[in-house]
Amino acid sequence: MALNLTLKPFERVIVNGCMLRNGGRKSTIIVETRADIIRETDLLKPDAATTPVKAVYFLIQSALVDAEGRDKAAKAAQQRLAVLATTFSPELRGHVFTAANNVSLGEYFTALRDLRPLLAREAEVLAAPAEAPA
Structure with a gap:
């Protein structure tokens, strides 16, 4: 196709x-x-990879655009995705697993697309004002 x-x-x-x-x-x-x-x-600049999900996004992006460093970037992305799987709710955890599967298959752009809901949630959490202690 x-x-x-x-x-x-x-x-x-x-x-x-x-x-x-x-x-x-x-x-x-x-x-x-x-x-x-x-x-x-859709590219993330290296200095913008300042959060856990953005760091994984950047690693997968690096695997996509740099054939020579692909294996190293993909392995690092898989390790970070394993950590992310423990931090998100069950509703969002599926996106982490799907992204990890797509990285394993060499479908890097699809893996980047899988991370978009996680990027949105991460932005919501980080933009939320800190609550005052009770």
Whole structure:
């Protein structure tokens, strides 16, 4: 099944570790074979990996874009996912297990997508004001 990738003007995308930038017009690229693809908007900068879920996201992202360091990043991501599995509620824990399974299968972008609900929950928790002691 082909992937239709519609790019906005000057939007960047990484394909198999190579950064590409679209020209000045909206365009569609059809990817007909398997490739590791991630849009620039889905990339997390290294200095933004400041929370446990973001750190795992960054490791999986690194496995996706860096074929040479893939095994090391994937192993580190699996170890951190194991820790995350003990911190989230049962409703969200399934996302951790699904992400870990996708990392094992080499489906790194799918694993990143699995982490989105965890990123949202983490942001909610960290944005909540601290309660005053009783």
